[in-house]
Amino acid sequence: MRxxxxxxxxxxxxxGFSPDPWTTAMMEAMGRFNDELRAAGILRMADGLKPSSQGRRIALDGPGRTVIDGPFAETSELVAGFWLWDVKDMDEAIAWGKRCPNPMPGPSxxxxRPLYEMADLR
Incomplete structure (x- = not known):
């Protein structure tokens, strides 16, 4: 299950993140966590995203396209990073998720989310 x-x-x-003691410690902890995921054969891809102020959205409406510059409102709806895991089931994903170091200085x-597999589309 992906x-x-x-x-x-x-x-x-x-x-945005700047090189400071907290960021360095968090990145080291996240690196160790990613190493564990890799060793377990679960990690397929992982990366962090720059702030939405550096992003763009493209609104699609029929044939029309509108480009919207960041930053975007509703921070709680934005994504700061991601992993792609290949796990046995959702329980295994949750177990790994509970082991994740906190990637933010405060609550986070x-x-x-499961990805669609070909079997889901038949």
């Missing part, structure tokens, strides 16, 4: 694990953005992540959330 799942995407989304690191939800916070006001802190939308400010990760969201686990």
């Amino acid at each position: 799942v995407m694990v989304l690191v939800k953005a916070t006001e802190d992540s939308e400010k 959330e990760i969201e686990i």
